Amino acid sequence: MSSLQPVRGTHDLLPDESMRHRWVEETAFAAARRYGYGEIVTPIFEFTDVFSRTLGDTSDVVTKEMYTFTDRSGESITLRPEGTAGVARAFISNGLAQSLPLKLFYRGPMFRHERPQKGRLRQFHQVGVELLGVESPVADVEVIALAWRVLSELGLGGKVRLEINTLGDSESRLAYRNTLTAYLSEFRSALSEDSRNRLDRNPLRVLDSKDEGDRRIVENAPPMGESLTPAAREFFEQVTSGLARLGIPFITNPRLVRGLDYYCHTAFEFTTTALGAQGTVLAGGRYDELIAQMGGPRTPGIGWAAGVERLSMLVEAVPSALRPISIIPMGDDLAAVAVAERLRRAGMVVDMGFSGNMKKRMARANKANARFAVILGEEEGARNAVTIRDLDTGLQDEVPLAMLEEHFGRLV
């Protein structure tokens, strides 16, 4: 039995659901194109280094969630757990420093060996964008504006909340890390076990602990703002005033920290309360040092990724598919398929069953939500005509066979 089940945390997308996914993806891509983005397709696996070097040794993604295996050449290969590292690698591999600034959109499956829950799968799908080569906070504003545009067009404007924070430049970050560590160390024994670990590995994460006791301690922690260099503060100020100017609603959350090590300056998250513990629906930030860290020319970047499954669970109305025309043969199926083919060549959506009497075929047409049925009866056939039934009104007409395309052309 186990071999007939999909692997834990994976699942099949049947046509109805895959339609929703496709719509989410296409909506995101269409918006991204309006902002000048082109699609990049990178491999879904990379040498393990690509991820382990960039995501940080302390992140869970690297320490316990990667699908890593050795291939037949003895290389360590990893199924991509996120999109940015692969894009950064492709940027370097292809010498794209030539063509900055660069706006890239991507989509596709990601893999993380986590414990599955609703909205959390081992194979899931993301859409994302990366804007490379722009130092200015205008890039942050535009990238967040694109995220907001995508969510709005999916009808989720009222369901999500944008939280934003700055992690500062490396100088600010280091300074803050020190003051925060000093502060938290005083309360070390009062912290939860998880947070004591965080304190050692990545103290910033203590800030968004859900533990009550931790929260009380964190409330009085020195805020990040005080450790920011003037330049970092000015940068963040530009980002927030840019968003305000575009009328994009947001709240600043000084405790927002991103999990992956490569982020700096702007960090943001769109969250919902509708998905339980998996409330983050789209998230991103700036990563000015990532490409340099990988061995490429220092190139600033900012981007985000969104979970297609999570978005698709929130989306209500997916535009309905085109309603087909159903062909109903009365005896000569080959003649019927020829008629179907004519209409399809003319660009129409045409459905035709492979068996059954007329009643059954009409029922099928109805189930397919067909707009019209083309009935190929003997009587009309003798006059080189067909009957066209409007399935909404129940009215039907006889139309000469030769006029079919023209007839439907007028209706559409």
Place this chain on the structure above:
RNA sequence: GCGGGUGUAGCUCAGUUGGUUAGAGCGCCAGGUUGUGGUCCUGGAUGUCGUCGGUUCGAUUCCGAUCACUCGCCCCA
């Protein structure tokens, strides 16, 4: 990775205080209508009661393990 819940027909779920033919609604199939769907009526099929093992004369029911889903934590899209 840690802790809790659940697992009966394609779907949503009843049920069996352990007993021989396991149910409903929806869906599906057929008929009422030899050339007409959506409504209605009639009839029908469907389950290794998640899997493996244990206890028992007997297990879908009790016990154990396992797998999957699910809720929370960790973390994240």
